[in-house]
Amino acid sequence: MDPALAELAAELPAHALLTDADQVEGYRRDAAADPKAGHPMAVVRATSTADVQCVLRWAGRHRVPVVPRGAGSGLSGGANAVDGCVVLTTERMRDIRIDPDNRVAVVQPGALNADVKRAAAQHGLWYPPDPASVDISSIGGNTATNAGGLCCVKYGVTSDYVLGMEVVLADGTAVTLGGPRLKDVAGLSLTKLFVGSEGILGVITRVTLRLIPAQSQQSTVVAVFSAVQDAANAVVAITATVRPAMLELMDHASINAVEDYRRMGLDRSAQALLLIQSDASGDAATEVAHIVDACRSCGATEVFATDDPEEGAGFTAARRVVGLALMQLGTLLLEDVTVPIPELPALLAGIHRIATECDILICVVAHAGDGNTHPVVVFDPDDPDARARAERAFSEVMDLAIAMGGTITGEHGVGRLKRDWLPKQLGDDVIMLTRRVKDALDPLGILNPGAVLHP
Amino acid sequence: MDPALAELAAELPAHALLTDADQVEGYRRDAAADPKAGHPMAVVRATSTADVQCVLRWAGRHRVPVVPRGAGSGLSGGANAVDGCVVLTTERMRDIRIDPDNRVAVVQPGALNADVKRAAAQHGLWYPPDPASVDISSIGGNTATNAGGLCCVKYGVTSDYVLGMEVVLADGTAVTLGGPRLKDVAGLSLTKLFVGSEGILGVITRVTLRLIPAQSQQSTVVAVFSAVQDAANAVVAITATVRPAMLELMDHASINAVEDYRRMGLDRSAQALLLIQSDASGDAATEVAHIVDACRSCGATEVFATDDPEEGAGFTAARRVVGLALMQLGTLLLEDVTVPIPELPALLAGIHRIATECDILICVVAHAGDGNTHPVVVFDPDDPDARARAERAFSEVMDLAIAMGGTITGEHGVGRLKRDWLPKQLGDDVIMLTRRVKDALDPLGILNPGAVLHP
Numbered sequence: 001m002d003p004a005l006a007e008l009a010a011e012l013p014a015h016a017l018l019t020d021a022d023q024v025e026g027y028r029r030d031a032a033a034d035p036k037a038g039h040p041m042a043v044v045r046a047t048s049t050a051d052v053q054c055v056l057r058w059a060g061r062h063r064v065p066v067v068p069r070g071a072g073s074g075l076s077g078g079a080n081a082v083d084g085c086v087v088l089t090t091e092r093m094r095d096i097r098i099d100p101d102n103r104v105a106v107v108q109p110g111a112l113n114a115d116v117k118r119a120a121a122q123h124g125l126w127y128p129p130d131p132a133s134v135d136i137s138s139i140g141g142n143t144a145t146n147a148g149g150l151c152c153v154k155y156g157v158t159s160d161y162v163l164g165m166e167v168v169l170a171d172g173t174a175v176t177l178g179g180p181r182l183k184d185v186a187g188l189s190l191t192k193l194f195v196g197s198e199g200i201l202g203v204i205t206r207v208t209l210r211l212i213p214a215q216s217q218q219s220t221v222v223a224v225f226s227a228v229q230d231a232a233n234a235v236v237a238i239t240a241t242v243r244p245a246m247l248e249l250m251d252h253a254s255i256n257a258v259e260d261y262r263r264m265g266l267d268r269s270a271q272a273l274l275l276i277q278s279d280a281s282g283d284a285a286t287e288v289a290h291i292v293d294a295c296r297s298c299g300a301t302e303v304f305a306t307d308d309p310e311e312g313a314g315f316t317a318a319r320r321v322v323g324l325a326l327m328q329l330g331t332l333l334l335e336d337v338t339v340p341i342p343e344l345p346a347l348l349a350g351i352h353r354i355a356t357e358c359d360i361l362i363c364v365v366a367h368a369g370d371g372n373t374h375p376v377v378v379f380d381p382d383d384p385d386a387r388a389r390a391e392r393a394f395s396e397v398m399d400l401a402i403a404m405g406g407t408i409t410g411e412h413g414v415g416r417l418k419r420d421w422l423p424k425q426l427g428d429d430v431i432m433l434t435r436r437v438k439d440a441l442d443p444l445g446i447l448n449p450g451a452v453l454h455p
Numbered sequence: 456m457d458p459a460l461a462e463l464a465a466e467l468p469a470h471a472l473l474t475d476a477d478q479v480e481g482y483r484r485d486a487a488a489d490p491k492a493g494h495p496m497a498v499v500r501a502t503s504t505a506d507v508q509c510v511l512r513w514a515g516r517h518r519v520p521v522v523p524r525g526a527g528s529g530l531s532g533g534a535n536a537v538d539g540c541v542v543l544t545t546e547r548m549r550d551i552r553i554d555p556d557n558r559v560a561v562v563q564p565g566a567l568n569a570d571v572k573r574a575a576a577q578h579g580l581w582y583p584p585d586p587a588s589v590d591i592s593s594i595g596g597n598t599a600t601n602a603g604g605l606c607c608v609k610y611g612v613t614s615d616y617v618l619g620m621e622v623v624l625a626d627g628t629a630v631t632l633g634g635p636r637l638k639d640v641a642g643l644s645l646t647k648l649f650v651g652s653e654g655i656l657g658v659i660t661r662v663t664l665r666l667i668p669a670q671s672q673q674s675t676v677v678a679v680f681s682a683v684q685d686a687a688n689a690v691v692a693i694t695a696t697v698r699p700a701m702l703e704l705m706d707h708a709s710i711n712a713v714e715d716y717r718r719m720g721l722d723r724s725a726q727a728l729l730l731i732q733s734d735a736s737g738d739a740a741t742e743v744a745h746i747v748d749a750c751r752s753c754g755a756t757e758v759f760a761t762d763d764p765e766e767g768a769g770f771t772a773a774r775r776v777v778g779l780a781l782m783q784l785g786t787l788l789l790e791d792v793t794v795p796i797p798e799l800p801a802l803l804a805g806i807h808r809i810a811t812e813c814d815i816l817i818c819v820v821a822h823a824g825d826g827n828t829h830p831v832v833v834f835d836p837d838d839p840d841a842r843a844r845a846e847r848a849f850s851e852v853m854d855l856a857i858a859m860g861g862t863i864t865g866e867h868g869v870g871r872l873k874r875d876w877l878p879k880q881l882g883d884d885v886i887m888l889t890r891r892v893k894d895a896l897d898p899l900g901i902l903n904p905g906a907v908l909h910p
Contacts, residue, residue: 101691101797124696146640159647160615175884176568180795183612183865184826185601185651186873186880187907188889192614192647196640213698236556241579243668340635342556370637410638423718425641429630433896434643440895441888452642 001179007044008086010207011054017322018043020347030074031133032334032417037084038083045092049166050203051176055088056203057172059446067448068199070109070141073133074333078145078198078451079368088203090140096210098123102180104163105209113147116209125211128155131411132323140204146196148411150319153369154245154279155212157411159195164208167194167201170442180208193437198413199448201441218245218277218426219288220312223295224270224302228252228352229271232345234298235368238276239341246277247369248319251348254363254376261325264318267302269366274300274368275315322365329361331381333394337401338372339412350400351375358393360386372410399424414452422452459517460497462732464542465658466509473498481543482542485529486588487789487872493538495522500547504621504629504660510543511658512627514821514901517862522903523654525564525596528588530789533600533653533906542868543658553578553666557635559618560664563608564585564595568602580666583610586866587778595659597881603866605774608824609700609734610667619663620647622656625897635663648892653868653902673700673732673745675767678750679725679757681809683819686727689753690823693731694796696740701732702824703707703774707804709781709818716780719773721756729755729823730770777820781831784816786842788832788849790858793865796826805829805855813848814876815841827865869907875909 001009001019009017018024019042035175041064046052046284059066065085072079072089082350087414094106096116100123105116113127114135120127130149131137137147143165149156164178178184178191188398194201225231228251244452250258250273266273278287288305295303306312326332341346348364351373355362361431366373375397380389398408398421408414408421435453449455456464456474464472473479474497484492496519501507514521520540527534527544536542548563551571552581555578560571568582569590575582585604586592598620603612619633633639633646639727649656662817680686681704690702705713705728709728721728729750733742743760750758761767781787794802803819806828812815821828829851834845853863853876863869863876894900904910 057521101695102795103694114620117472146644147641148638149583152638156615159644160611169888173884175882175888177885179860179862181793181860181862181865183607183793183822183827185603185861185866185868186864187869187877187885188656188892189601189614189647189651189889190885190892191598192644192650193892195647201643213696241668298786338636338638340557340568346571356615367638368461372638405634405636407634407636408643409641410636411640413640414642422642427630430645433624433645436895437645437648437892438644441892 001039008055008058010156011058012044012051016045016051018045027069027089028081030072030077030079032075032077032079034077034417037080038085040081040085040087041085043089045089045252047092049168050121052088052168052203052205053172053174055086056168056170059086060171060444063444063446065446065449068144068203070138071112073137074141074145074415075412076365076409077417078413078415080416082450091138092315093205098125098231099180100125103211104180105211107139107207107209109138109204109207110304111139112309113137113142114141120211120375123212124214126214127161127211129158129161130229132320133424139207143195143204143207144197144199145413148367148372150246150248150367153247153367154243158433159192162191162195163210163211164191164206165194165204166204166206168203170202170444174205178208180314198415200438200452201447216279218279218312219305219307220315221276221288221291222304222315223274223300225272225299226301227299228272228348229345230299231274232348234274234295234300235344236341237293237294237298239369242290244276244291244369245279248275249368250319251364254322254365257325258318258321258361259314259327261328262321266318276317277312279407286433296377326378328377330378333390335375335394335397336409336412337375337397337406338370339401339404341371343404343406344368344371347373347401347404351397354393354396354400360389362393370393375411398400416450419452419454457496457637463510463513465501466513467506468502471502471506473499473500482524482544483536485527485532485534487530487532489532489535489872490575492734493536493540495540495542496538498542498544500544502547504623507543507623507658507660508627508629510541511623513539513626514541515626515899518899518901520904522899525593525599525674526567526591527595529600529870530867532866532872535871537905546659547595550790553745554635555580559635560593560666562662564593564659564662566594568592568594576669579669581669582616582664582666584616587775594662598650599652599654600868603822603827605701605703605822608702608822609648609698613648614878616665617646617650619646620649620659621661621791622641623660625657625659625899625902629660633663653870653906655893655907656902659671662768671734672764673734674760674762675768675770676731676746676750677759678729679722679771680727680754681756682754683727683803684800685754686729688727689750689755690799691796692749692753693746694824697745699731699746699824700734701730702823702900703730704818704819704821704823705774705777708816709777709820711895712780712784712818713773713776716783716877717776721773731772732767781818781833783865785833786836788845790828790830790832790852791864791867792830792852793825794856794861798859798861799823799826802828802856802859802861806852809848809851811853813844814862815844815848817848869903873908874907891904
């Protein structure tokens, strides 16, 4: 074993350090499966904050890059290895403590989002953020990427629920930021700075999450449209006056991919479908009536409303299965562009144009209620020309979103896959500001080099 | 005129620079009226982002400290002058643009909170954060301090509504962060870092605020208690299962100060009063019933519930007048300590003990629903011994809150008055981290030196 690695192994608990090539290979990439991921020299499966501190102190001494990793479900290459790095995974740190009196969950980073939800539910409490990866993504990764999901349109994103954290800085110092306090302005908002920092500022080792009372029962509306533009207009009309708890869009290609994958009873002829939920409890009838009206007045060919939770769950399941369904069609480049709501119709029109020009399939699913779309570019990985056209489409969709005042990433993060577009969105001055913060906190540049910023 | 000042005057619009001693005197202190405030060399009343850039570039060249100032309503000395500084006020930058399609307000920093609320209401929209200073405090100051208020218990604080901003950095560069997008994870969460940064990282020149649909009608509950502890226990019981839109506490001394100041019909014999509002609309009856039950089971001697908005507004007015009422009693040291909700009864007991030990009057009003209390130390300014005892009490309340896992400031900010307690709460490592961020963004240390951190 390399002498530096031997030194690290001696400082860590038994079996925390993996150097076997087959084992290490499993930690090279996140779910974006980027073929350009590098080769780590080792993997550390931390069991404690002390392990994380040990790795960072060692990495500083030996100038070894450290790539932090949660559950590996990331979609932008943020946890992809760089050559010669140590991948530091928190997957074994899974403790969840619910404090019902303070209505917080104190959670280790490896705990899965769904496990936190379940633990909270035992106390009648709810942790809202619900990325589609809810069953497989960890709270550490959710926090590091400021993950979103379906309920954000009403309930906000991960950052809105992180009250505090323990984070290990580049030099191995563990600091506690914030805590179980709903109001706290003592000092800079460092907690919020670390949320969404994608592992470039520190490694999160504990998170204090705000919980809220369990959600009221949802009513569900499904509306079918013969044109995507009509559906997009309906999104604008709905959000103008009510706050639905979910407002999802699936286009024709997505609907048919789902039906091909698993018969869910969706209308294959629809050009777009909106799936909307209201949890306004006492006011649900009013809210649902408004939603139905908005869909009809925007040209919906069919609108179905139900208060039955099981029927609603059936439609939600159809939405949640889109990712798996699309994987059957080919290799995917998953977009995450978000635009201001009024730009949504124009964005969807532009995506259609790009798909035609690049002669490539782009299926669109969207958290439409907050303008967050996931155009999915589908291509045959064995056709180099198709790959080139897919990459061109991927790039053009981001350029389009930026031109509309949107963002290249609403909830997945910049990672390594979107790094080259970040300066186009933010401008050089904001990139410079970002680098100043990064350099101040990680002067040796050992933390996740190449993610977010060019190394 | 000093040659450096003459140079500045030449670069600014006419009348932007004030050097007349009488005029400058009016900008020396914020509302904490700290006698230790320094003497500025001049005041700049900026009219544009360009003016702010001009001041900071000039200040960098001449190494002159700049103290940014909003409406001067701050309560922690954050806008107090330091000797030889330029006070840079944004009070003349008051534009408000409501974008109903994006449901945002794009606001210059000098616009008053209440003016933004009114402008939003014209479109059926609501800007929730409501510090008690709502009529006199500006959005720039609200953002720089991450201001709270009464509705935060359900609707969150300023940070939860700031989607983006323009901020002028120490070197005069103006950068745009975030924007009218509900989800945006492109790059570090710099917007959130600047919220609550109290002018030590940059000067905010424009803010994009999220608006939500107008609030549903509120039901109001007033509960009277013969012991503060009973009221505190009721707060814990209420928040355990429902999310009231307001949950305020007034103690015996506050109630009587209000009645002395303006006859509002409050029960002078009460040891504590809770003022609670529910806006759960369809569910209000259920929520109000729970609140009433919780108050009764915790020993309330009288509970009054009303759906009449005017009656409710009358009680809210009584709560809002507390500050003015207390000013009649003497000079005030206004506390802002926040503890986890379950610690609230013990905090109130501890404050009572400190008041007794220091032989000083401490009146308590509290945004009790989020654990944010305002113990107000009242003393005779002409009695040096009383001042010393008041300062001791002020200090001991903060020590107590820290010992309980609380914070020295829930919504007012650290400013200069609480700077010496910040390391006790955060610890040396977090202070060091804070300094690293500060030094990276303001290497010359010209931005609000002495606020938050020791210079």
